[in-house]
Amino acid sequence: MSQQTTPNAPGWAPDSWRSKPIKQCPEYPDKAALEKATNELKTLPPIVLPNEIIRLREHLRDVAQGKAFLLQGGDCAELFSYCQQDVIESKIKLLLQMSLVLLWGADKPVVRIGRMAGQYAKPRSSPVETINGKEVPSFRGDILNGFHPDERELDPNRLVRAYQYSAATLNYIRGAIGSGIADLHGPLDWGLGHVRDPALKSKYQETVDRIQEMLRFMHTIGADQNEKLSTVELFTSHEGLLLEYEEPLTRLLNHPSVRSYPPDSTTPPKKEYYNTSAHFLWIGDRTRQIDHAHVEYFRGIANPIGVKIGPSTPTSDLLPMLRTLNPNREPGKVTLITRYGADKVASLLPAHIRTVESSEYARTVVWQCDPMHGNTQSVSGGIKTRKFSDIFSELQQTLRIHKEEKSYLGGMHLELTGDAVTECLGGGAGLDEDDLSTNYTSFCDPRLNEKQALELAFLVADHYRQERKEKEAERRKSSVV
Helix, strand or coil: CCCEECCCCCCCCCCHHHHCCCCCCCCCCCHHHHHHHHHHHHHCCCCCCHHHHHHHHHHHHHHHCCCCEEEEEECCCCCHHHCCHHHHHHHHHHHHHHHHHHHHHHCCCEEEEEECCCCCCCCCCCCEEEECCEEEECCCCCCCCCCCHHHCCCCCHHHHHHHHHHHHHHHHHHHHHHCCCCCCCCCCCCCCCCCCCHHHHHHHHHHHHHHHHHHHHHHHCCHHHCHHHHCCCCEEEEECCCHHHHHHHEEEEECCCCCCCCCCCCCCCEEEEEECCCCEEEECCCCCCCCCHHHHHHCCCCCCEEEEECCCCCHHHHHHHHHHHCCCCCCCCEEEEECCCCCCHHHHHHHHHHHHHCCCCCCCCEEEECCCHHHEEEEHHHEEEEEHHHHHHHHHHHHHHHHHCCCCEEEEEEEECCCCCCCEEECCCCECHHHHHHCCCCCCCCCECHHHHHHHHHHHHHHHHHHHHHHHHHHHHHHHC
């Protein structure tokens, strides 16, 4: 029986990106070692499977149509050393807790994607930096080089190590979820002792009380026996920056279509190219040029994909980008991840929304807010940080603008950790500059700690609760009239 090969895009192959100009591309000095590493990657099994990728595509279709909400979060740049039980578990638990708050507030299913099991590469503005008066290559993530100044030379063997740590991380995520780490019958830490503002603390406590009351009620009537309450789906993602890594993990595999019995021998199986390194990948703000290598690579894979959109994104680029990456206008295939900064979002986002939503791509993209990257600043000593107030302001403005434009903000994309780090200023605990040195552990950009991340979920949930109250009031008013 012949096999039906359905190219994801005309004239595309996993290596067709090599014919295009490319940015943020490392130049490995040892080509033989690079070839050896990529050849080994080609022989290794997929980290994720087509049925999982297709399931995420279906969930993101619901997000694009306003039927679900997307929560995506994790480290700015994972380190190989983060592949530890407690580190992985803390992120799973935080994403679960945030999604429970959002589920309660938005009254919609929440799709969870972790920046985990592969977020090992980071773009850099300069190939070199100065440390203790000595110029050394910039740290570009564990998949490329080490953070210690003596480990800055590019090492192709790290490609295979990245695969191994990704596989081990995802293996533990699957095992932990299968063993009940996400079971809602278990206790969750809703402690609010860190919140200094009495009014804010009271508001959070009211939300916590209602969630706990809901869980108790479900237990009382036996509704908590549903197996769905003892497990969740958690998908993985990373920036598809290093194409030398992504190409060998791109495989032509059978589409997991519904199979009939007995098998229909007259219809050959449909095949698509899947990036099997993660369920979801995105193109960064520095590499989204339409005629360059990253867009060329991304246009051919069957995974759902994201594109970072910021102040440097011309409105005229949006539709050509979408037509290249999603010519069939599949809802949820492309997520536009907006990251402007709190001081620019109001002047830039409306035009971007109108361009897309007035075109043939209306209601097909997932609009997602990344309120982190546009709000990075340096304080005394050159320490990079972000203000919680700026992060929330951009998210709040984005919610308001989408409401005014009658579009749907489908999700948020956060850099966070389940640990008690002190990297972002503000939040309920009122962290200031003097607190940054207490537990600043990021090797790249500052992350929200577990309390700040949960606060953000509370604030977004409150927005949706208020919106629903307004709609209900309008409905009652119109029914009276």
